[in-house]
Amino acid sequence: MTIQFNAKTREKQGSSASRRLRRAGSVPAIVYGSGDPVQVEVDHNEIFHALRNEAFHASVLAMVLDGATQSVILKDTQWHPYKQQVLHLDFQRVDATHLIHVKVPLHFVNGDLAPGVKLEGGMVSHPMTEVTVECLPGVLPEFIEVDLKDLKSGASVHVSGLKLPAGVKVLTHGEDPVVATILAIRGGDEAAEETPAA
Numbered sequence: 001m002t003i004q005f006n007a008k009t010r011e012k013q014g015s016s017a018s019r020r021l022r023r024a025g026s027v028p029a030i031v032y033g034s035g036d037p038v039q040v041e042v043d044h045n046e047i048f049h050a051l052r053n054e055a056f057h058a059s060v061l062a063m064v065l066d067g068a069t070q071s072v073i074l075k076d077t078q079w080h081p082y083k084q085q086v087l088h089l090d091f092q093r094v095d096a097t098h099l100i101h102v103k104v105p106l107h108f109v110n111g112d113l114a115p116g117v118k119l120e121g122g123m124v125s126h127p128m129t130e131v132t133v134e135c136l137p138g139v140l141p142e143f144i145e146v147d148l149k150d151l152k153s154g155a156s157v158h159v160s161g162l163k164l165p166a167g168v169k170v171l172t173h174g175e176d177p178v179v180a181t182i183l184a185i186r187g188g189d190e191a192a193e194e195t196p197a198a
Contacts, residue, residue: 004062004069005050007031010039018088027086031063031072033093040065040091048086051077055142058104060094071095071137073102094137101171105130107143108180116153116182124148128179131159132171139167146180156181 010021010028018028026041050056056074063072076090094100106129116122131144144164146157157180159170 002062003050003053003056003059004064005042005046007040007042007063007065009066010041013039022085022087027089029089029091031065031070031091031093033072034095035093038065042089044086047089048084051086054105058102058140058142060137060140061091063091073100073137073140096137098136099134100137100140101132101134102140103130104133104141105143106146106179108146108148110147110149114148114151114182116151116155116184120153120182120184122153122182122184125181125183126179127181128159128177131162131179133164133168134171135165135168139165141165141168148180148182151180151182153182153184 007029010017012020021028021041022044025044027044027047029040029042031038031040060071060073062069071094072091073094074089075092076088077086078088079085080087092100106126108124108126111117111124114122114124117124133140133144141164144162146162148157151157156178158176158178159172160176162170162179164170
C-alpha cells in the first residue's frame with residue numbers, strides 16, 4: 001500500500017515566514033536528494049495524523065507536490081517541546097535504482113510463549129526497538145519481525161539472527177548487538193528461601 005500526502009512549493013523562506021506558515025496551519029519542510037533542495041509546505045493536520053502511522057516513518061512515500069508525484073522518505077521530524085505541533089520536516093527523494101538507509105521498527109512476537117517467560121518466569125527486554133537498514137526502495141520493509149517463541153531464560157536474539165527480506169541489510173558497523181533477551185527473575189523467591197525465619 002502506497003502512503004500518499006500533499007505538499008506545495010514554499011516561496012517565502014526564513015524564520016518569520018515559517019512562523020506565519022505554522023500560524024496558518026501548515027508545516028514548513030524541505031525535500032533534498034538528487035537535484036536541488038526544494039522548500040515545501042504541508043498541511044499540519046494531514047501530516048500530524050500521518051506521523052501517528054508507524055509505516056509513514058519506514059516507507060517510500062508518494063509526495064504529491066503541486067500536482068506531480070515523486071517518491072520520498074521521511075528523514076527527520078522536529079516537534080514543539082511541549083505542544084502536539086510539528087515544526088519542520090525533512091524528506092529525501094529516492095531513486096528506485098539507488099540504495100537508501102532507513103530506520104525500520106522491530107516488531108516482537110510470541111514473547112509470552114517463550115520458555116524463558118512461560119516456564120521460567122523471566123521477562124523480555126528490548127535493548128533495541130529499531131534498526132537502520134540498507135536496501136533498494138522497492139524492497140524496504142515497513143517493519144522486521146522478531147520471533148521470541150524459542151528463547152529460554154538468559155538467551156538473546158542478536159542482529160545477525162534477524163530474518164530479513166531478500167535485498168535488505170542491517171547496518172551495524174561491525175558489531176552484533178542484542179535486540180531482545182529474556183531476563184531471569186528469580187531473586188525474590190531465592191531470597192525468601194535463604195532468609196531464616198525470625
